[in-house]
Amino acid sequence: xxxxxxxxxxxxxxxxxxxxxxxxxxxxxxxxxxxxxxxxxxxxxxxxxxxxxxxxxxxxxxxxxxxxxxxxxxxxxxxxxxxxxxxxxxxxxxxxxxxxxxxxxxxxxxxxxxxxxxxxxxxxxxxxxxxxxxxxxxxxxxxxxxxxxxxxxxxxxxxxxxxxxxxxxxxxxxxxxxxxxxxxxxxxxxxxxxxxxxxxxxxxxxxxxxxxxxxxxxxxxxxxxxxxxxxxxxxxxxxxxxxxxxxxxxxx
Numbered sequence: 001x002x003x004x005x006x007x008x009x010x011x012x013x014x015x016x017x018x019x020x021x022x023x024x025x026x027x028x029x030x031x032x033x034x035x036x037x038x039x040x041x042x043x044x045x046x047x048x049x050x051x052x053x054x055x056x057x058x059x060x061x062x063x064x065x066x067x068x069x070x071x072x073x074x075x076x077x078x079x080x081x082x083x084x085x086x087x088x089x090x091x092x093x094x095x096x097x098x099x100x101x102x103x104x105x106x107x108x109x110x111x112x113x114x115x116x117x118x119x120x121x122x123x124x125x126x127x128x129x130x131x132x133x134x135x136x137x138x139x140x141x142x143x144x145x146x147x148x149x150x151x152x153x154x155x156x157x158x159x160x161x162x163x164x165x166x167x168x169x170x171x172x173x174x175x176x177x178x179x180x181x182x183x184x185x186x187x188x189x190x191x192x193x194x195x196x197x198x199x200x201x202x203x204x205x206x207x208x209x210x211x212x213x214x215x216x217x218x219x220x221x222x223x224x225x226x227x228x229x230x231x232x233x234x235x236x237x238x239x240x241x242x243x244x245x246x247x248x249x250x251x252x
Contacts, residue, residue, distance in 0.1 A: 002051075021084050022051065031064075040099040042119045043233050043240075045174045046091045066120075094174075101240040110243040115139055115236055128221060130203040136228045137200050143235055144168075144250055162193045164249050165231060171242070172234050180223050192217060192227075199224055 002022045004012045015021075027033050034053055041048045053064040107113060118139055125132040141157060144164045148155040166186065169176050183189045195217050202209040211220055218224045239246040 023087075025050075036099060036102060038120070039102055039116045040095050042116055043098050043102075043237050044091070044095045045230075045233070046085060046087065046094070048085065048087070048095070098237060098240070101237075105240050106243065110239055110247055112236055112239055115143060119232070119236075133221070133225055133228065134200065134203060136225070136232050140228070140232050140235060143232075143239065143246065146250055158194065158197045161197075162190050165193065165235075166190070167249070168235060168238055171245075172238060174234065176227070176231055176234065178227075180219060180227070181217055183217075196224060196228065 003020050004014050007013050025037065031053075034050065038050050041050065051065065055062045055064055102112075105112065118135070122132055122135045122139075125135065140161065145157050145160045148157055148160070165176075166189065178184075178189055178192060181188070181192045183192045195215055199209060199215055199218060209215055211218055235246075
């Protein structure tokens with residue numbers, strides 16, 4: 001699929017090599033280099049992925065890939081797995097910057113490795129799985145919130161997330177996109193997060209909510225999930241830039 005395209009009569013035609021829809025990254029070194037690249041891609045605003053890794057053993061070659069992520073991607077409902085991305089020089093600069101930040105980050109101050117590992121693991125879930133939505137929420141809460149005080153009604157997890165995301169969004173290099181929800185004012189954006197939590201709670205309690213009534217603002221599971229994953233990645237990126245701020249936010 002990366003070297004061909006559909007024709008008007010429903011067949012496939014082979015693309016010339018100059019139009020193949022993937023990039024090859026070549027390097028000398030161990031798999032740790034690839035792991036660092038994949039971690040940077042997991043946090044980047046533009047969602048790129050490593051497909052196959054060709055390894056030269058000296059006496060032969062091998063292919064390395066992540067079965068749960070690759071085959072889950074290929075099993076997603078059509079046409080999601082055929083969505084090709086346009087990549088700009090600014091996208092590459094953003095990935096390069098994240099790669100450098102990860103290499104220089106003080107893990108002893110704020111350990112982001114478990115969060116990134118869980119980002120990779122969540123990609124093994126079906127695209128439309130409710131568990132995937134719950135998983136991203138768990139990551140966001142583990143990064144930004146503390147256990148609420150039982151006697152303090154203003155210390156709820158929902159309130160913490162709404163307030164802390166609003167603060168961080170003013171500092172994000174790439175602000176969150178509330179456009180799909182037509183949320184212009186701060187009050188509109190808080191309402192989006194309230195409905196996100198309503199949707200989360202419904203899923204966690206075994207419901208299959210429709211996107212009518214109060215949830216209508218979210219539009220669909222796809223829109224809500226895309227926005228949530230965007231928020232999680234942006235929050236972890238900010239933790240690389242301002243780790244002490246994120247630690248302080250978690251505790252307040």
